[in-house]
Amino acid sequence: MVWSPLFMKIHEFQAKDILAGYGLPIPPGHVATTPEEARAAAERIGGTVVVKAQVLVGGRGKAGGVKLAATPDEAAEKAADILGMDIKGITVQRVLVAQAVDIATEIYLGVILDRTSKAITIMASAEGGVEIEEVARETPEKIHRVHVHPLAGYADYQGRQLAFDIGIPKDLSRDFARIVRTLVQALNDNDAELVEINPLVITEDGTIQCIDAKINLDDNALYRHKALAELRDHDEEEPAERAAREAGLSFVKLDGTIGCVVNGAGLAMATMDTIKLSGGSPANFLDIGGGARAESVENALRIILDDENVNAVLFNIFGGITRCDEVARGIVSALPSLSRQVPMVVRLVGTNQEEGREILREAGLVAADSMQAASQEVVRVAASPEASAL
Amino acid sequence: MSILVDENTRLLVQGITGREGTFHTEQMVHYGTQVVAGVTPGRGGQEACGVPVFNTVAQAVGETGANVSIIFVPGPFAPDAIIEAVDAGIPFVVCISEHIPVQDMLRVHHYVNIKGARLQGPNCPGLISPGKAKVGIMAGDIHIPGPVGVVSRSGTLTYEVVSHLTGQGVGQSTVVGIGGDPVIGTGFIDVLRMFEADPETEAVVMIGEIGGTDEEEAANFVKAHMTKPVVGFIAGRTAPPEKRMGHAGAIVSGGVGTAESKIAALQAAGVDVADFPREAALLAAKRILS
Structure with missing residues (x-):
């Protein structure tokens, strides 16, 4: 049945921990539960940071749950604002303090178990960011997809093809294809229903960084992933x-x-x-x-x-x-x-x-x-x- | 006639000695289904519910000529059971088990296709050709033989519709519960195609739910290929959208999958869509009697 929860959501910082284990480029960050911890995290990271509410509901940015901070003091201030904030009925208990990056381009990249095509579908768009659902609705041709056959597995041309489709600069197409391959790998290894990077960012200085990450795990497969099953956040249920x-x-x-x-x-x-x-x-x-x-x-x-x-x-x-x-x-x-x-x-x-x-x-x-x-x-x-x- | 199962069905039960397997085997035997064998590894040579038990499906098929298998083993072991059944040459496998990881089902789905076999389910109630064979967990006595084919993603909702059909004196050719999991074997279109070709089936009731795009695709099929009348019902019209699938689900389906989209697609294909389960039965009865 589709309506009851078939999968378990985990937090952004947990998803990033999993993906960092695969060597993906993720800006350094630390979880904080108090303004003091946020200050310490910002000091360790250095430079401008972004303070992000860790809640399992969408739309936290529009709700004011994501803020930039130029100094450790400001990070503590922003964390004080966000901690305890109510976002769609959920009280924010944790923030992620992460290094801020200068964004040139925002890309959407998602890998999903696709019931319709009976395959693992990889979706990419040059118009990533918070409005991606609107992009899908208004201009579906801007979402490019390839299907990974479950018996054949991922083929390297598929990442290359997506890189061409969405116009990744030539000198970054290898990096992009490696990220695509890794996301499919992470989906398979962890029995995830979804692994999504939105946005995947090309920075002003020409690198690729995963700025946000989302992983949904298949409830029915948790019996063989005991460590992942522990990640369930009971406070948000x-x-x-x-x-x-x-x-x-x-x-x-x-x-x-x-x-x-x-x-x-x-x-x-x-x-x-x-x-x-x-x-x-x-x-x-x-x-x-x-x-x-x-x-x-x-x-x-x-x-x-x-x-x-x-x-x-x-x-x-x-x-x-x-x-x-x-x-x-x-x-x-x-x-x-x-x-x-x-x-x-x-x-x-x-x-x-x-x-x-x-x-x-x-x-x-x-x-x-x-x-x-x-x-x-x-x-x-x-x-x-x-x-x-x- | 009927589709998929009938008096010639020789049924094998995988997981026959488990709690569910035993209970439902007794019920199926009682209904008159020809249950010819059971399989539980390590229990070969024993008997359960009056049928011989074998260690492997291959052995059971070799000795009894079983041609349909029904699976009751727990979810984590069900993919293995499906593969064993099709490797042994069983052409039609019905998987009742629930809680199977989606990744496993994706692989199994394609493997079954490559082997030229048919899978129904998983997480489904099975199917019944009233008066001929019951291969599933539905209550047999609410069904009567007749001209309406029923195909559904839901179990008890199907009983609801069937009981109203029977209450109107309108019987069923075959009732197929395809299951509600994200990845299933036999889908709406497969069953609609078989009902269209079945001389005994005169009308079809199709029962869908919110989520996915199977109903929309089925509506296109009805429009292009069905000459027999189809009546529809979609459950979940009042389910709040924010509780449904997240981000990527919406992107992948591009806005379809809602009750409104399914109902609109069905109506555009000439399908009568009922507001209530009972009304679906009445509409089908009217189509048969007119």
């Missing part, structure tokens, strides 16, 4: 999303009022759509997974009710490998220990549905037959919580 991940649930928090517990990602999305089309707003995406046990259902319910915006819950279960009696048992056993009571609408059909409904009946809950009827009912009770379905 939504607490509810973390609790859900640890409970083996696929969960995305949204800002509505109706909590949803569904089995299967497609059905979970269709349930959110149906709630919205019925005039309500979903508080979350939640897939309890195939063959879920009563315990997963209990966990799901707790996580959802921790969200104070939630004033009604819809269960939409179509039992296949998931058994309706297990789900009903989970709901009923969670009830006494819940932090608060909200109306619940339960739609329960499929494997062992009669047993499941009987369990609900004994607990005073009524099961709905159809997904649309259940959605309309939950929208109604969410709008007037006193009209409890319980």
Whole structure:
């Protein structure tokens, strides 16, 4: 399923550490968590530095999270401004203090596992920088790409071709091609879904430097990269999303009022759509997974009710490998220990549905037959919580 | 008729002695699928669910003539199981396992193609030709034989649509769950092509999701090559865009992959797109009965 997180993001400084290990040209830099550390870092680097917020969300530059500093004192000042800053709901806890470079040209270079071409796709553009998505949208011909066949592997002509395509100066084309080759290597070695340098910079004095770096790791491959798995930043996970991940649930928090517990990602999305089309707003995406046990259902319910915006819950279960009696048992056993009571609408059909409904009946809950009827009912009770379905 | 599996299917189960493998083998046997062999390395010579277990796929194929394999082994071992199946000459492999690294799937995908075999999945519910063979984990009893072909990226959402078809008395020729992973074997277009060629299939329901461009490409195929009516449903219309794929994903797909783009592409291809899963079933029923 594409919508739940399939990959793990890591910070810029972590990505740069990995790429520096391959010998890529990266301006020297140090991580700081206090203004004093930032000052010390700037002293060690010397000259003008750039102080960059380390957060896992995009758009930090536009949010004021990236600033130049000409002196160590100024670096401390800028770090004081940025540390603690809120960027899209994330509090900045760390900055990267890096040597500033004189930029002549900004290039985009990205390597991605491409589901459409079933290959590793390398993308490059002479118009790199923060507006790259706009470039892709408005002038897609300015994004050049080559596909690396997974069985053939990377061929050196591919980097050369991209260098010609985007007009890399002749004396730098070798360096550029070596960076391309290295990024593909890093993607393969680390089971990354994405390795991106944006911008890759040609400096005023004619060298190439990687100014920013981004690596997304394939969640499903972390079992064979224990050290990389350690890089997960728990501080930046939504607490509810973390609790859900640890409970083996696929969960995305949204800002509505109706909590949803569904089995299967497609059905979970269709349930959110149906709630919205019925005039309500979903508080979350939640897939309890195939063959879920009563315990997963209990966990799901707790996580959802921790969200104070939630004033009604819809269960939409179509039992296949998931058994309706297990789900009903989970709901009923969670009830006494819940932090608060909200109306619940339960739609329960499929494997062992009669047993499941009987369990609900004994607990005073009524099961709905159809997904649309259940959605309309939950929208109604969410709008007037006193009209409890319980 | 039906597509891919029927009463002539001789099924091999890889990972037959695991928890999932055993449970679903029993269910498939109960449904009437001809399960002829199982494979669990080191368990050769034993029996599971009434079928002989072999150490290797090659041995199982040699002794039982298995022609379809279904895989239940854990994700990290599934790429190996797929390669073993196609090396043993199995022409159609259905991989139920989830959590397979994308890099592995890229290599396996191309290897399967080179060997001239077909892969369905991974991370899929399998497929069923009602009344003939169930090669998957779906509940068999919600299906009835009939003229509607169903192809879907989602598992339980498919059950939802199928149950409404059956509720209308409209049966299914074959229901294929292609899986939602980034890299899958059989895609929408492969299945649409087979439904178009299948004399028993009179209409098709296609169930998609946000992400990727498979639905857009399928819409182009429908426009150019399908004479049979197609009904569509796309899940994820209300999923907030900022939670979707990041930067490079957007650059690579150039703005397509949203529900709006998929729905527009399908409608432009003459596909009836439903707002609700039940409506998809009703639209298909109407196409069959009119």
